[in-house]
Amino acid sequence: MLQAIFYARFHPERGPELFSQWPPGLALFRGSIESSNGLLEFSELSTFLVPPQDLTNRALSVCVNGYRILGFPISLEGAHYPRNRFAFDVCVVLDESLEESWLKSWEAVVAKLARFMRDLEANGSTKGMLSREETIRDAGGEETGVVNKVLKGVFEDLAEYGECCVRVSKSRVLNLRLSAPTDDPVTTPKVQIWDVPLLVRSLQSFDYATLDLVLAQIAPHVNGVSHVKKIAQLADVHLPLARKAIRTLVRSGHAMTLDIFHFQAVYQLTADFAWFVGDAQMIDECRGYIAINPADNILATSWDAATRLRASEISPLTRTTVIELYSAIDGTSPVAEFCIAHEMHLYNIDVRRLFTFGIIKGFVRRRQKYVVGSNTSNITDRASNAARWKPESDPNKAWRNAAFSSGWATPPVHSPTMTKDPLPSGKQLRDDLDAKLAKYLDGQHCIDQMCVELGMTEKAVLARLNSGAFGDAAVLLR
Template structure:
C-alpha cells in the first residue's frame, strides 16, 4: 500500500482551477494542449471539476477513480473579502491505485485539509506567496514518510506540526458459532483488570482450547448471546483464534500448505516442543510421516491405533490442532442429508450451501488445555467417505419431538447439530435413525 502522488490545487481567479505543487513532478498534466511529456497519471482538465468543485460540495470528503487510480480529496472553501471573488478554495489530493484499500487514508486527507485551513485562517499561509512556497517540501515529506513509516511528524513553524498516522483497517471477524472453540493467543491475566466487561471476566477462565462457545456460556453461567459477542470481540483484537471441536471421531487430511511446514525449520522446533506430552521430542521425519498418514476415510481414533507406538510421547489433540492452526491440515466435516420425506421427494444435494468453519490457513497462535476424548463421535467413522442410509429399526426409541428436520438440508454438519441440540453425536445419530438420510463427507 503506497501513495502514488500528492498534489495541491486551488482556484485562481484568472486561470481557474490549477495544480500548483505535485509530488512526483509531472504526475498531473494541466491539459491535453500542454506541449510537454505525456501525463504519468491523468490530465487535470478532465478531473478539475471534482478537485475544485462548487462551494456546495466543499468541506466534505470526495473520492473517485480515474485511469485505474483513486483520488481522495477534501476541498475546502474560506470566505473573506481579502480574497478575489471573496472566497478561496483549495484541495490537497492523495492518489492511490484503484485496487488499494483506501479507508485508512480518509482521516489523513481530512486532517491535512483542516490543518491547512487553520493555518490559512490564522496567518494566510496558503494565500501568501512566501509561506506557501514551502508546501512542495511539506507534501513531499508527507508522501515519503507515510509510504515508508505509515506516519509522519513534520514541523511547519514554531507552533504547528503535520502529525499524521495510517491506522490499519481490521475487517470484522467471521460470525461466531456455538461449536467454535476459542484458543487464547495472549495471557489474559496480564491484560485483564476489574474494568473489563463482567461477562468477559466470567468467560475468560473457560477459554482453554477445549470448550466450545456454547460450553463456555454454560460453565460461566453467562448469557449465550453476550458470550458470543465477547468471543467476537476477543477475535477482533487478536486475543484468540477459532478452531473446530476436537473429537477422536474427526477426520483430518493434509493440504498443499504442508510444503511450507516442511521448509520452515523454525516451525519444526515449535511443533516438536508443542506436541510433546512428557517433554520427549519426536524427530521431525516421524512427525512428517504422522501428518501425511492422516487422510480422508480415516478417523483420528483409527489413526491413533495404527500409530500407537509412535504416538506414545505425543499429545494427539495438540498434534492435530497444531496442523489446523498452521494451515496445513483441514477437517473433513460430516453432513446428514435427508433423501426422502416419505412422499418420494429427494432433497437435491448440489443446491444446498455448506456451512463450515472455513479455511484454517490464516489461523495462528498458541493452543492450551488438556486433551479431550469423545469416543461417542467415532460411531460413524467406519463409514466415512461413503453414503450411510439409516432408517427406523425395530425397538429403537426415538424422540420425534426433536427439531431434526431443519438440520437435514446439507448445510449443517454434526458439530453444529450436536452443539445446538446439546447432544453427543451418538445421541444425534440415534434420533436420526427415524429418517432416511445420507451422511456426506466434505
C-alpha cells in the first residue's frame, strides 16, 4: 500500500527539488538527487508537488504510472526567508489501485503530517528547524537529520503498525494513526471501569516518553491484573481519560479486556475446548504460558513441609495434565475450590494464567454473578427521607442565610458559634450503603461492578446482601 514518502522543497535559486526520501535507495524519481533511473520524472511533477502559492495549504493528489501521490504543500511567508517565502511538501506514494475507501484516511494522515512539519518551522522552540537544516546541507555541512528521522519513522511504523510516534524534541512528538475506512467501520469497544486490560501486542514504542501523555502514565500499570479504576488510581490519571486511553488500545488491537480474577470467581468451558484439545501446538503454547517455579506459586504460602518437598520433586508439566485441569472446570465451583481439589497438580502452574489463557483463546469464559433483591423500594425510600432532612453541611453558610432572611443589612461574615455537623451514626452509614446497593439489585449489574464502584470486596457485598435488609436476595450465575 505505502510505497515511499518524500520531502520536496522550493529552493530560492534552483527551484523545486527533492530534498529527502525514504526508503533512501528506492529509485523513485529520474533526475533526482537519488537516482537517474527512477520510475517517475520529478521535473514533470514538480509543479504539482511544490505548487504556486495559490495552490498551497490544501490537499493535492496526482496519479501517474500506476502510483498515487498524496501531498499537502505548505507555504510560509516571512522577510527572513529568501524571496520572502519558504515552501515545501511532504508526500506519500501509494498504489494507484488503492481502494477509494482508504483515501480519506491517507489524506488525513498527510494533512496532519504537513501541519506538524509546518509547526516545526514556524512555532515554538523548534522555530526555523527545517530552513536551518536546508541551509546546513546547502553549505556542504552535515544535516541535522530531522527530516530523515520523520520520514523514516512515518514510513516504517505506518507500514508495520498502521500508526507511528516520532519524537523530534522534548516538546514535539508526531503521532499518526491510519484509521479504518469509513465503509468498513471498527466498532468502538465498551470498556467499563471494572474491566481488566491485558496487552496482547507490544506497544509501538518501548520508550514511554514518546507515547501519548495519558498512555505513557497508564502503560506501566496495564498488567492483566489491575482493573481500569485501579490503573487510573495507580497512575494518578483522571478516570475518564484512563478509560478512553484503554478503549483506544483495545480498538487498535493492542489490548483486550478480561474480567477481574479472584478466587470466588466461577468459570466454565465453551464449545471451543474441543478445538483446543485437538491442537497440540496450542497446548504447548499454554504449557509455556502457565508454567512457573513452585517457589513463586501464590499457593505456596499455605504449604506445609511435606507439600513443599513434593513440589520440589514435581515432574515437568505435561499435555495430559493441562487437558485434565481444564476438563475439571465444571462451571459451578469457584476457583478456590478448584485449587483445593487439584493442589497436587498446581505446584508449578500459575492459576491466574491458567484461566486467563483459556479466556484469551476463547475456550473458557467467566460466569458472572448477578443479584435480584425482593425488598429494595423501602430501602430507597428510607434513604431519600434521610437525605431530605439532612442538616446544612456548612454551618457558616446556614448562619449567613438565616441572617439575610432576618433583614440584617450586613450580616456577619462568621457565625457567632462555630458548630460542626455531628458525625453520621452507624445506622446512617448502613442506610446510605443499602441505598447504593439497592440500585444494583435488578439482575442487570454484576458483582464485579458493585465491588469496584462501591470500593468493597465481594465477601463484604454478599455479607450485606445476606443480612436480610434486602429480603430474599438471589444470586444468579450466567
